[in-house]
Amino acid sequence: MDFSTNPVLNREFYLQDTVVVAKEIIGQILLHETADGIIAGRIVESEAYINGDPANHAARGMTMRNRVMFGPPGHAYVYMIHTHWCLNAVTQPDGVAEAVLIRAVEPLEGIHLMIQSRRTDVFRNLCSGPGKLTKAFRIDRKHNGSDLVTGHLRIVEGQRIRNLVQTTRIGISQGVELPLRFYSAEHLKWVSKR
DNA sequence: CTCTGGATTGAC
DNA sequence: TCAATCCAGAGG
Numbered sequence: 681m682d683f684s685t686n687p688v689l690n691r692e693f694y695l696q697d698t699v700v701v702a703k704e705i706i707g708q709i710l711l712h713e714t715a716d717g718i719i720a721g722r723i724v725e726s727e728a729y730i731n732g733d734p735a736n737h738a739a740r741g742m743t744m745r746n747r748v749m750f751g752p753p754g755h756a757y758v759y760m761i762h763t764h765w766c767l768n769a770v771t772q773p774d775g776v777a778e779a780v781l782i783r784a785v786e787p788l789e790g791i792h793l794m795i796q797s798r799r800t801d802v803f804r805n806l807c808s809g810p811g812k813l814t815k816a817f818r819i820d821r822k823h824n825g826s827d828l829v830t831g832h833l834r835i836v837e838g839q840r841i842r843n844l845v846q847t848t849r850i851g852i853s854q855g856v857e858l859p860l861r862f863y864s865a866e867h868l869k870w871v872s873k874r
Numbered sequence: 875c876t877c878t879g880g881a882t883t884g885a886c
Numbered sequence: 887t888c889a890a891t892c893c894a895g896a897g898g
Contacts, residue, residue, distance in 0.1 A: 727893070735893070745882060762894050763880055781893060811894050851893050872894095875898080883891080 681789050683709045683720040686836035691829055694753035698771040698778040699860065702728035705769065706864050707841040710785055712817045713832040719793050719817050721785035721807055722838055724867040727849045727860055729768070730778050734854035738777030748825045749777035756833060758824040764811025765820050769828055769835065783850070784863070785813045786870040793818075809872040841866065850874055 686709060694701060705726050712719045729736040737746040737759070748757045749770055757768040757779050768779040785807040787794055794806045794816035807813040814820065819833065828834050843865040848856060850872065863871045 729893080737893085740883095743883075759893090760881055761892055763878075764894055766893065768893090783893085805895095809894070849893070853892085877897085878895090881892090883889105885889090886887085 681720075682718070683711050683789060683836055683838075684713060684718055686711075686838070688829055689754075689835045689837065691752075691754045694769060694771045694828075695773065696771070698728045698730050698780060701769070701771045702726045702780045702860065702862050703844060705780055705782070705835065706844060706862055707839045709788070709836045709838040710782065710813075710817065711834055711836050712790075712819065714790075714793070714818055716793055717790050719790035721788045721813070721817075722867065722870075723782055723784075723835070724786050725782075725784035725861070725863040725871045727781040727783060727862070728778070729781065730860070731776065733858065733860070735849065735852040735858075736777070736779075736855075742777070746777065749779055750775060751825070754827060754829045756819075756823050756826045756828055758814070758819060758821060760821070761811070765814040766810040767814050767817075767819055767823075781810060782813065783810045783861075784808050784870055784872045785817075786867055787816070804869055808870055812872075
């Protein structure tokens with residue numbers, strides 16, 4: 681398995697409606713070329729954060745933290761929650777602050793590196809949550825603003841998912857009723873638990 | 875269920 | 887300066 685030669689998802693992909701991006705990103709491959717080797721996995725769970733959405737970090741305007749959300753599409757917005765980093769893909773044109781949170785990944789390549797980073801060898805716990813997958817993939821604040829189209833951390837073409845489930849989002853206190861979370865029913869084993 | 879514990883934000 | 891808040895995770 682070597683996903684580093686798969687075609688990368690281009691800039692236009694991230695210019696689509698954010699809910700469409702959140703759906704279509706399921707099944708694609710998150711890939712990180714590190715000095716120690718390639719780490720890759722299939723995205724199986726996502727959430728959309730959109731305009732007019734109270735749970736969007738950018739809902740109350742631009743701050744130092746959320747400024748990359750206002751930048752061009754196809755870049756990584758990485759922020760810390762509690763003690764964990766979370767990875768988002770910025771969508772929409774420059775000036776519009778929307779993003780897709782990547783919540784879970786099925787481990788595919790570089791699993792020994794994931795085990796090393798996560799300090800667990802329980803496969804289904806390696807990447808089944810937003811904080812777990814960033815640790816497994818060695819993603820942190822230095823990736824904030826990095827380009828997911830041209831960089832070492834990128835998203836490449838995977839497979840199309842037929843059995844997509846749409847539900848409400850996890851862990852938020854506002855906008856709880858909005859059905860903006862998506863996961864692949866075929867990959868339930870790798871999806872985070874509520 | 876509880877405990878852990880980093881960083882941002884906006885109030886004072 | 888400071889405390890509330892935040893898109894968790896681990897362990898029991």
